[in-house]
Structures are given as C-alpha cells and as structure tokens.
Amino acid sequence: MSLAAATAATARATTAAAQSHGFLSPTGVEIAFLLVGLVTFGAALVTVTTKQLVHAALWLVVTLGGLAVEYLLLTAEFIAWVQVLIYVGSVVVLLLFGLMLTKAPIGRSPDADSGNRWAALVVAVAAAAALVWVVVDAFRTTWVDLGGAPAGSTEVTGASLFQSWVLPFEALSVLLLAALVGAIVLSRKAKADAAPTPSARTVPGARNVPNGRSDKEGTR
Amino acid sequence: MNDALDVALRLLVVFVVFLTFPLIVGQTEHKVMAHMQGRLGPMYAGGFHGWAQLVADGVKFAQKEDVVPTGADRRIFQLAPAVALLPYLLVLLAIPIGPGEGAVGEAVDAGIFFVLAVMGVGVLGSLMAGWASANKFSLLGGLRTAAQLLAYELPMLLTAASVAMAAGTVSLPGIVGAFEWWWLPWQIVGAIVFFVAGLAELQRPPFDMPVADSEIIFGAYTEYTGLRFALFLLAEYAGIIVLCGLTTVLFLGGWHGPWGADGLGWVWTLLKTALLAFVVIWLRVTYPRMREDQLQKFSWTLLVPLSLAQIALTGIVKVVIS
Numbered sequence: 001m002s003l004a005a006a007t008a009a010t011a012r013a014t015t016a017a018a019q020s021h022g023f024l025s026p027t028g029v030e031i032a033f034l035l036v037g038l039v040t041f042g043a044a045l046v047t048v049t050t051k052q053l054v055h056a057a058l059w060l061v062v063t064l065g066g067l068a069v070e071y072l073l074l075t076a077e078f079i080a081w082v083q084v085l086i087y088v089g090s091v092v093v094l095l096l097f098g099l100m101l102t103k104a105p106i107g108r109s110p111d112a113d114s115g116n117r118w119a120a121l122v123v124a125v126a127a128a129a130a131l132v133w134v135v136v137d138a139f140r141t142t143w144v145d146l147g148g149a150p151a152g153s154t155e156v157t158g159a160s161l162f163q164s165w166v167l168p169f170e171a172l173s174v175l176l177l178a179a180l181v182g183a184i185v186l187s188r189k190a191k192a193d194a195a196p197t198p199s200a201r202t203v204p205g206a207r208n209v210p211n212g213r214s215d216k217e218g219t220r
Numbered sequence: 221m222n223d224a225l226d227v228a229l230r231l232l233v234v235f236v237v238f239l240t241f242p243l244i245v246g247q248t249e250h251k252v253m254a255h256m257q258g259r260l261g262p263m264y265a266g267g268f269h270g271w272a273q274l275v276a277d278g279v280k281f282a283q284k285e286d287v288v289p290t291g292a293d294r295r296i297f298q299l300a301p302a303v304a305l306l307p308y309l310l311v312l313l314a315i316p317i318g319p320g321e322g323a324v325g326e327a328v329d330a331g332i333f334f335v336l337a338v339m340g341v342g343v344l345g346s347l348m349a350g351w352a353s354a355n356k357f358s359l360l361g362g363l364r365t366a367a368q369l370l371a372y373e374l375p376m377l378l379t380a381a382s383v384a385m386a387a388g389t390v391s392l393p394g395i396v397g398a399f400e401w402w403w404l405p406w407q408i409v410g411a412i413v414f415f416v417a418g419l420a421e422l423q424r425p426p427f428d429m430p431v432a433d434s435e436i437i438f439g440a441y442t443e444y445t446g447l448r449f450a451l452f453l454l455a456e457y458a459g460i461i462v463l464c465g466l467t468t469v470l471f472l473g474g475w476h477g478p479w480g481a482d483g484l485g486w487v488w489t490l491l492k493t494a495l496l497a498f499v500v501i502w503l504r505v506t507y508p509r510m511r512e513d514q515l516q517k518f519s520w521t522l523l524v525p526l527s528l529a530q531i532a533l534t535g536i537v538k539v540v541i542s
Contacts, residue, residue: 054293054296054351054352055296058296058348061344077328077329077330078329078330078333081330081333081334081337082333082337084337084338084340084341085333085336085337085340085377088337088340088341088344089336089337089340089341089343089373090340090370090373092344093340093343093344093347093366093369093370094366094370096344096347096351096362096366097363097366097367097370099351100347100350100351100359100362100363100366101363106291106292106293106351106352106354107293153329153330154329154330154390154391
C-alpha cells in the first residue's frame with residue numbers, strides 16, 4: 001500500500017522533526033503561530049466581553065479568521081479555506097442578519113449582560129479544559145513536519161476523510177440531515193397549528209384583536 | 221533575491237490589473253448602455269469618445285468631502301469599504317490566465333475554496349456599511365444583502381463542486397488543464413447557474429434589490445461620499461472582473477481555444493472574460509429589477525435544484541466514462 005508507506009515516511013519525518021529541535025529553539029513558523037494564537041485569543045475575549053452586540057459579531061470574524069491562519073501555518077490549507085467559507089462567509093453573515101432583524105443598536109447595550117455569566121464562565125472553562133486535556137493526551141507525541149510535503153493538502157485530507165474516517169463522516173451527515181428534516185417539520189407544524197385560528201375567531205363575543213395579531217405573527 | 225523579485229513583480233502586475241480592468245469595464249458599461257439606449261454616452265472627457273470619463277470621475281470623487289454621519293459607528297463605517305474591496309484583490313491573485321507557473325499570481329492548492337471563501341468575505345463590507353451608517357435605508361440594504369448572499373452562496377458552491385468533480389481537482393490551473401471541449405455542453409447548466417448566482421452575489425441588475433437606488437437610495441452605501449463611495453463602486457467592478465474570470469476558468473476552458481499558438485492562451489482567457497463582462501452589462505440594460513420575494517424564490521426553487529441536478533449528471537457521466 002502506497003498510503004501505508006507514505007504514513008510510515010511521514011511518521012519517520014515527524015520523529016526526525018521532533019528530535020531536531022526542542023521547545024526552547026522555536027522556528028519562525030512557531031513564533032508566528034504563537035503570535036496569531038495570542039491575537040485570536042484576545043479577539044475571542046473581546047467577543048464575549050464587549051458591550052456592543054454587532055462589534056461582538058465582528059470580533060468573532062477576527063477570531064475565526066485567526067483560527068484559519070493557524071490552520072494555514074500548520075499547512076492544513078483545505079481546512080483553512082473551508083473555515084473561512086463556512087464560518088466567516090456564512091455563519092457570521094447569518095448572525096449579522098439575525099442581529100439586524102432586532103434593533104441592532106449602535107453603541108452600548110447595558111442590558112446585554114446575562115445574570116448567568118459566572119455559570120457560563122464555569123461551563124466554558126470546564127469545556128476548554130476537557131478539550132485541551134483530550135487533545136494534549138491524544139497528540140502529545142505527534143509532530144507536524146512543516147518543512148516536508150504539506151500534511152493537510154486537499155488530497156491528503158480527502159484520502160484520510162474517505163478512507164480512515166468515513167464512518168464518523170457519514171454519521172455526521174445523517175445527523176445534519178436529521179437536523180434539516182427536524183427544522184422543516186417544526187416550521188410546517190407551526191403553520192398547521194395556526195391555520196384553524198381564523199374560524200375560531202368567528203365565535204360570537206370572542207373579539208380579542210391583540211390575540212388575533214399574535215396568531216398571525218405565529219404563522220410567520 | 222530572484223524569488224523576491226519574482227513575487228514582487230507578480231503582485232505588481234495583479235495590482236495594476238486590479239486598478240485598470242475595473243475602469244475599462246466601467247467605461248465599456250457607459251458606452252454600451254448608451255448605444256443600447258440610442259444615446260452616445262460620455263463624449264468630452266479626454267477627447268476621443270470620452271475615454272477619460274472615469275478618470276475625471278475619480279478626480280471628482282477624490283475632491284469630495286468625506287462625511288461620516290454623527291450617529292454612525294465611526295470606525296466600522298470607515299473600515300467597511302476596505303473590507304468590501306480587498307477580497308477581490310486577493311481573489312484576482314489566484315485566477316490563472318494562461319498555462320504554466322508564470323500566468324497566475326499565486327497557485328493555490330485548494331483554489332476553488334480559496335476564491336469562493338474570500339469572495340464571501342467581501343459581502344461583510346456591505347453588511348458593516350449597512351449597519352454602521354445609522355440609517356434605515358442602509359439597514360434595509362444590509363438586510364437584503366445578507367438574505368441574498370445566504371440564498372445564492374449555495375448554488376454557486378454546488379456548481380463549483382460539480383466542475384471540481386469533473387476535473388478531479390480543486391486547483392484552478394488544474395481544472396483548466398483538465399478541460400475538454402465537450403465539458404461545455406456537459407456543464408452548461410452549472411455554468412449558467414454559477415454565472416447568475418455570481419451576478420446576484422455582486423448585486424448587479426437584475427439582482428440589485430439590496431442597492432435599489434430608486435427605492436432605498438443605494439442601500440448600504442446611502443451615507444457614503446467621496447473616496448469611500450468610489451471604493452465601493454470599484455469593488456463592484458472588480459467583482460465583475462473576478463466573476464467573469466472565474467466563469468471563464470471553471471466552465472469555458474480558460475486558455476483553451478479552437479485555434480491559436482501555445483503562447484497566446486492568455487488572449488483567449490481575456491477574450492472570454494471580456495465577452496462575459498459584456499453580457500453582464502447587457503443584462504443590466506435588458507431586465508428590470510427583481511422583487512425581493514422573487515429573488516429568494518428564484519434561488520431556492522430554481523437555481524438550487526438545477527445545481528443539484530447538475531451535480532447528479534456530473535457524477536453519472538464521470539462514473540460512466542471512467
């Protein structure tokens with residue numbers, strides 16, 4: 001198998017890379033990685049602490065873009081562009097769209113602070129700690145050889161996705177499909193529930209205009 | 221040293237193209253629209269058929285006062301034109317105009333994903349402008365921009381995926397390299413869907429509901445004056461270049477042509493791009509603006525199913541011929 005040979009070669013290369021330098025002699029890429037990481041972390045902090053809602057969404061763009069740059073520095077070009085495409089191009093646009101449907105005030109929104117902020121902080125720190133622990137435990141001895149052939153090019157990513165990881169990939173597809181069908185069912189159900197209301201309102205004596213309006217809003 | 225010089229030269233060429241080609245398209249639009257409507261168009265600036273009209277326009281824009289409304293979110297308002305314009309410059313870097321290493325600014329491994337991702341970022345500029353202007357027309361424009369992007373991004377991605385499947389690669393030079401003439405009838409539905417969705421993403425007529433000047437007064441750009449407004453206009457015309465170039469590269473075979481020497485591939489690319497740019501202008505003169513609900517319906521009930529059918533067709537043919 002050429003793939004097995006290739007992985008063996010990369011494994012040898014990664015161990016060689018691991019031996020060639022230690023933690024205290026960083027290369028230029030490592031320094032850049034660290035600096036971009038700091039910027040990303042700072043942007044993420046501002047995202048959750050700023051009092052201006054739309055600014056939070058825009059700082060989220062910086063955070064997600066910073067992550068994409070980190071992927072690029074690790075030679076995972078494909079993942080980096082998909083990150084920009086999905087998160088910056090679509091998720092943030094959807095978020096801004098939602099924000100614009102609200103009042104989207106310019107300036108500070110003092111009522112944007114939730115009373116649950118400490119609970120949220122605890123959950124966030126716990127989740128981050130669990131993730132960091134799992135990733136460090138799993139990949140402690142794995143090194144990416146940045147000098148050799150790109151380990152994250154489209155070809156390599158595609159091959160590993162559809163050879164080694166095809167079952168999780170398909171499971172995720174089914175999950176997303178279920179979410180899609182669920183969304184359609186929910187939106188259709190709301191319509192079906194609201195449909196009989198006009199006839200209900202013809203009952204004599206039942207003249208409550210505010211309720212009628214809220215019914216109509218429910219159908220939207 | 222030689223490498224650095226090479227990179228600098230490529231960047232310079234791309235930058236010059238980025239500054240001149242949109243102006244050429246703009247001037248062509250003036251003249252073509254005028255002649256289609258039985259007028260002459262600009263005739264004075266520069267002497268010969270008003271060739272310097274857009275240069276004069278640029279000078280005018282530079283002289284105007286740069287106004288920021290009192291209620292606006294200053295920094296985001298001022299940043300928005302740059303966010304709208306720069307992505308197109310980056311995309312231009314990745315479009316190959318001829319075969320070989322020398323004819324592309326920077327060969328990107330995942331080229332299709334790069335160009336579509338970066339083009340999507342440009343729309344953030346319009347959204348920022350629409351929100352930060354503190355103007356209800358701007359906000360309406362921003363909303364419509366976002367809705368339009370969400371509707372038309374999907375067919376664009378799907379049709380691009382169809383070509384990538386056909387070529388077996390996602391790199392732009394690789395796709396043109398694999399092109400055969402019979403791809404044209406095979407991918408024609410995808411080509412049309414891609415081009416139309418791209419027009420909608422650029423908010424060109426008949427998909428210009430987000431900027432509808434007679435209705436919401438140029439939407440997100442209502443409050444902009446002077447150079448910043450000119451930057452938004454430049455972004456629109458650079459977007460036309462990028463869209464036509466991408467359609468040429470993905471669907472029309474780029475530098476391949478029925479005849480011509482090996483060294484003249486770039487002429488074919490430019491010719492096809494220019495032809496598509498003419499079609500963009502032609503559509504503007506021909507069709508009235510679509511209403512917002514028609515826009516959404518057009519994408520979700522026509523373009524998305526068509527692009528899915530194109531992907532299915534591509535898959536079937538690919539399996540049959542391999």
